[in-house]
Amino acid sequence: MTIKDNKLISLEHRNFRNDDFWKEIPAWESVTRGEFADQLWQQKNSIRKVEQVKKVLGDRIDESFYLDIVAAMHVVPMNIRITPYIFALMNWKDPYNCPLRKQFLPVKSQLLEDHPFHEADSLHEDADMPVPMLTHRYPDKVLFLPTTICPVYCSYCTRSRIIGGSTEAVEKETYGANQKKWDAVFEYLTRTPQVEDVVVSGGDAYMLTAAQIRYIGENLLKIPHIRRIRLATKGIAIFPMKVLTDDDWFNAVCDVVKLGRAFGKQVVIHTHFSSPNEITKWSQMAMDRIFSEGIIVRNQAVLQAGVNDDVETMVKLTRQVGYMNIQPYYVYMHDMVPGCEHLRTTLREGEEIEKAVRGTTAGFNTPTFVCDLPGGGGKRNVSSYEYYDEENGISVWTAPYVKPGQCFTYYDPIHKLKEDARKRWSDPKTREAMVAEAKKKAGF
Ligand SMILES: *Cc1c(COP(=O)(O)O)cnc(C)c1O
Ligand code: SF4
Numbered sequence: 547m548t549i550k551d552n553k554l555i556s557l558e559h560r561n562f563r564n565d566d567f568w569k570e571i572p573a574w575e576s577v578t579r580g581e582f583a584d585q586l587w588q589q590k591n592s593i594r595k596v597e598q599v600k601k602v603l604g605d606r607i608d609e610s611f612y613l614d615i616v617a618a619m620h621v622v623p624m625n626i627r628i629t630p631y632i633f634a635l636m637n638w639k640d641p642y643n644c645p646l647r648k649q650f651l652p653v654k655s656q657l658l659e660d661h662p663f664h665e666a667d668s669l670h671e672d673a674d675m676p677v678p679m680l681t682h683r684y685p686d687k688v689l690f691l692p693t694t695i696c697p698v699y700c701s702y703c704t705r706s707r708i709i710g711g712s713t714e715a716v717e718k719e720t721y722g723a724n725q726k727k728w729d730a731v732f733e734y735l736t737r738t739p740q741v742e743d744v745v746v747s748g749g750d751a752y753m754l755t756a757a758q759i760r761y762i763g764e765n766l767l768k769i770p771h772i773r774r775i776r777l778a779t780k781g782i783a784i785f786p787m788k789v790l791t792d793d794d795w796f797n798a799v800c801d802v803v804k805l806g807r808a809f810g811k812q813v814v815i816h817t818h819f820s821s822p823n824e825i826t827k828w829s830q831m832a833m834d835r836i837f838s839e840g841i842i843v844r845n846q847a848v849l850q851a852g853v854n855d856d857v858e859t860m861v862k863l864t865r866q867v868g869y870m871n872i873q874p875y876y877v878y879m880h881d882m883v884p885g886c887e888h889l890r891t892t893l894r895e896g897e898e899i900e901k902a903v904r905g906t907t908a909g910f911n912t913p914t915f916v917c918d919l920p921g922g923g924g925k926r927n928v929s930s931y932e933y934y935d936e937e938n939g940i941s942v943w944t945a946p947y948v949k950p951g952q953c954f955t956y957y958d959p960i961h962k963l964k965e966d967a968r969k970r971w972s973d974p975k976t977r978e979a980m981v982a983e984a985k986k987k988a989g990f
Contacts, residue, residue, distance in 0.1 A: 559866035564827035568634035573602035582630070583828075585788040592697070593628040599651070606638050617654035622885045623666075623706040623716040626651065627699040629785045635823055645821045645853040648889070652701045658887040662977065663920070663957055666707040666716075668882045670922035677734045679727065683924055684948060687743035690731055692762060693723040696750035698784045702848055702889050704881040704918075709749060716884075723749075723758050732765045735772065743774040745816070752781035752788060756798035763802030763813065773811050775802075780818040782843070782872075783825075786832035800839050814842040817872065821853050822862045825870075833870040844875040847913065849896055850889040857902040864903055868911035879917040879928060882957065892958035893917065893941050896928045919943050923954040931956075933988035938967050938980050942988035953990040955981060 568574045568582050574591075581587050593599060596619050600612050619626070628650045637644035642653070667673075674683045681689040691705075699710040711720045721727075735741055744766055751759065759777075766772050777799065781788055789796055799815070806813035815836065819825060836843060845867050847854065854860050864874050877900070880890040900915035916925040923945035931941040939958025960971050970976045 556862075559822070559862050559869055562825065562827040562830045567826075568630060570606075570638070571602055571630075571634050572604040572606060574630065574634065583787055583791060585785070585791045588629050588631060588785060588787050589697075591630045593626060593630075593633055596626060599626075602633070603638065607641070611641055611653070614653040614655050615651055618652040618657060619714070621654070621657065621715050622652050622701065623713055623883075624652075624699045624701055624703055624885070625710045625713055627696070627710065629698055631787065631828070632698060632784045632824065635826070637823075643852070644823075645850075645859075646823050648852050649700055649702065649820065649850065650698055652885070656888050657885065658959070658961055660884050660887055661882055661890075661957055661960060662971070662974075663955075664882045664884055664887075665920065666884060668920045669704065669918055670920075671705075674922055676738075677730045680731045680734060682734075682738070682741070683922060685740055687745065688735070688741050689745045689747060690762075691748050692728055692731075692746060692758070693749035693753050694718075694720045695722060695753045696748065697752045697781055697788075700780070702850055702880060702883075702886050704883055705749075706883055706885065723754055725758060725761055728762065728765070732769070735766070736769050739771045742771060743776075744772060745776045745778060747778035747816075750781060751777040751779040751815075752785065752795075756794040759795065759798040759802060763798075763805060767802070767806055767809055767811060767813075775806065775811070775813045776816045776844075777802075777813070778816045778818075782815070782817045782829060782832050782836070783819040786826075786828040789832035789835055790828070796835070800841070803839065803841050812842070814844065816844050816846055816875070818847065819845050819863065819867055819872070820847045820850060822859060822866055825866050830870050833872060837871045843872045845872045845913070846876045846878065847874070848878045848880055849891055849899070849915070850880060851891050853889070855891045855895055855899065857899055860899050860903050861906045864911065864913060865907050868907055874911055874913035876925070877913045877915045878925075879915070879956065881918060882920050887959055887961070890959040892936075892939060892962050893928060893931070893934060893956060894936055894958075900928055917941075917943070917956050919945060919954040920956060921952075921954050922949065923952065924948040933984055935980070935984045935987070937964070938970065938984070939963050940981055940984040942984050942990070953985055953988065955985070 636646045671681045674681045679691045694708045712718045803813045915928040918925045933942040941956045943954040
């Protein structure tokens with residue numbers, strides 16, 4: 547068989563949905579394309595409270611399903627925030643199985659008990675903070691968190707400990723964008739010459755005003771040793787209207803990119819598509835505008851069960867993102883944070899999907915699958931573990947440059963293990979012994 551006859555080669559990733567899909571939501575039946583295209587309309591009509599879910603859907607939502615969401619909201623660490631764009635793209639005919647609903651609107655019946663080794667700050671970002679809002683873990687790159695709000699709140703957020711305000715279950719010190727507090731970060735970076743690369747994340751750069759984008763951009767670019775800045779935003783994926791209609795914000799980003807270029811420095815955008823269902827003609831139009839300004843965009847996805855943990859979906863996501871001139875950069879193993887056990891996959895699943903994706907498109911458009919090591923070892927290629935006890939779901943890792951000599955572990959979700967392994971995990975002593983054994987096998 548030649549590639550030409552291969553029925554697996556689908557061109558479906560070139561079809562960009564362009565229907566009036568929001569009109570299927572009872573409350574938005576008569577919303578025109580012009581209104582829906584307006585970023586202010588999107589912001590104003592974002593779903594912020596569980597009652598709104600019922601209000602906009604009317605009799606399109608089953609009472610039992612609605613109560614399932616209400617029950618989840620008592621226990622999950624993230625609040626609700628969903629743009630009408632994403633809300634209308636959810637499959638309300640089959641909400642239990644919808645990959646978009648799973649990402650932004652948890653239901654109690656799908657939640658699972660957290661893994662015994664989960665942590666609110668699983669990546670130990672706070673431990674590696676020399677000044678507030680800045681994680682400095684790697685020698686030449688840093689992670690700057692100027693805000694802790696986002697245009698949507700994701701169930702799988704790795705920073706649920708700070709993002710999006712307190713919930714019934716979790717008390718948080720969410721902070722908004724406060725320009726005055728950023729100066730300590732710029733000062734630290736000025737006196738830390740080994741840093742060349744700043745990830746401006748959060749939170750989401752979409753929530754920074756035009757003036758704040760300029761302030762951050764100019765202050766970072768004027769530090770001589772800073773060579774690269776990435777603005778991280780999920781916005782293009784969940785709210786493309788802002789790129790298309792918020793000219794103030796868009797021009798601020800373009801100006802910072804241009805200023806960088808004048809200094810011979812790179813300013814790029816990192817975005818976050820996790821499901822092909824998030825992609826429509828609007829995404830393509832937003833990307834066309836960004837691309838026409840010569841701005842590089844890369845994508846970071848999170849591997850999530852029932853969202854993108856099958857080869858077909860991941861291949862489609864990869865090729866469709868590439869088709870829009872976004873470079874697929876990373877696919878992350880799900881972090882071991884609270885409220886997410888139902889979304890996690892095993893490491894083996896991550897490896898298998900990476901194997902299948904490689905070869906389906908250009909190499910530079912093929913994402914690297916990584917595991918960001920619990921405890922702060924940093925990002926490692928999914929296949930680069932020292933030892934993997936697949937039966938008990940324990941992988942052992944090192945991070946030779948970031949934390950030399952230290953040993954790190956990542957754990958598969960227990961519900962995916964065989965029954966006898968699940969039993970072993972239920973006993974704290976046995977579980978410690980299994981971990982010790984795996985570390986020993988890895989040479990520790
Ligand atoms: C992810 C991350 C970075 C950037 O890492 P890349 O692999 O270059 O994308 C920088 N600092 C921290 C703390 C991070 O978690
Ligand atoms: S957009 Fe990013 S930071 Fe914000 S809730 Fe989602 S994953 Fe967390």
